[in-house]
Ligand SMILES: Nc1ncnc2c1ncn2[C@@H]1O[C@H](COP(=O)(O)OP(=O)(O)O)[C@@H](O)[C@H]1O
């Protein structure tokens with residue numbers, strides 16, 4: 619881990635995504651914490667006064683819905699969870715609107731699904747809308763559109779959603795506010811000797827070993843999803859800070875340069891925005907298994923993927939779909955927009971590109987995936 623001689627990663631940030639978890643927002647599931655929400659709103663208003671642009675990703679719809687409906691136990695049935703989210707979301711946005719209006723700031727509700735971000739046009743629309751709202755000094759309040767999503771297409775947790783939003787708008791820093799001071803070497807609820815981590819590199823695999831699941835029945839992802847969110851956000855160059863939402867004036871102090879919580883620095887090269895969109899597909903419909911030579915030229919030489927380097931095809935996909943490229947061990951090394959369907963790819967794989975025409979009767983491109991449409995998930 620790194621030394622403590624550094625400034626907060628929020629100090630120079632112009633565009634900031636702040637994510638607040640369910641346990642904080644709903645006072646551990648006991649109903650919306652009006653005092654806390656009013657304080658975050660006041661702090662965000664102060665950041666906007668400083669010329670910063672802030673997006674809020676807020677959890678708490680399900681927890682607040684349960685509270686309003688008088689449900690003591692989190693339901694398992696998806697339709698009940700979705701109903702609770704629909705009820706709770708009303709409370710969330712009403713509360714945010716009221717608190718931000720005290721500072722003459724408008725809020726905007728933005729509910730997103732994975733499909734919205736996987737579709738290139740909708741992704742670009744979401745980006746333009748969010749940027750417009752920020753330019754208008756409106757505070758976007760984002761949550762997953764829980765009412766319409768099923769498990770298969772869920773972001774799953776708002777830490778992931780926060781990182782996708784950070785990538786979408788190319789934020790400088792993602793601040794994840796939670797019920798702990800930050801990351802410890804083990805879950806502090808279970809291990810009293812756990813050591814605090816103040817500063818590390820986002821994407822460091824050692825962090826994933828330290829992070830455990832959710833500490834309460836109210837939160838969902840725990841620390842692991844926060845660490846993975848930091849890794850994802852770092853691909854667009856965004857740093858991540860994980861800090862306690864109960865720390866007094868935390869956002870304003872971070873913005874003034876004070877080091878509070880765990881700072882996870884983005885050190886890798888920033889991926890171009892279009893490639894970022896490819897990397898942020900949480901699910902891909904198909905898989906290409908590559909031989910060692912193809913893995914090497916992709917990773918070390920940044921080349922396009924040719925049919926000759928593919929040994930097997932899995933899943934169903936059409937031309938233009940995003941597919942995963944995995945090595946013989948099943949590790950995903952890249953993903954990209956494929957030029958041929960699954961059945962066409964199965965026919966041309968292991969063959970030189972010059973044979974595509976004689977096999978298929980036509981040729982669209984010599985490459986299976988052109989390097990401009992390919993994003994590496996593994997560094998050379
Ligand atoms: N290594 C760790 N360091 C800190 N907290 C951890 C760690 N591993 C697991 N946790 C748990 O993660 C919880 C925070 O995640 P979660 O309950 O999902 O909150 P939120 O609603 O803020 O997303 C903490 O309360 C803590 O019990």
Ligand SMILES: N[C@@H](CCC(=O)OP(=O)(O)O)C(=O)O
Pocket residue numbers: 638639640641676677678679680681703761762764774775776777836837838839840
């Ligand atoms: N969309 C859900 C968020 C669930 C979630 O990720 O919660 P958390 O782990 O507290 O951030 C809701 O609003 O209840």
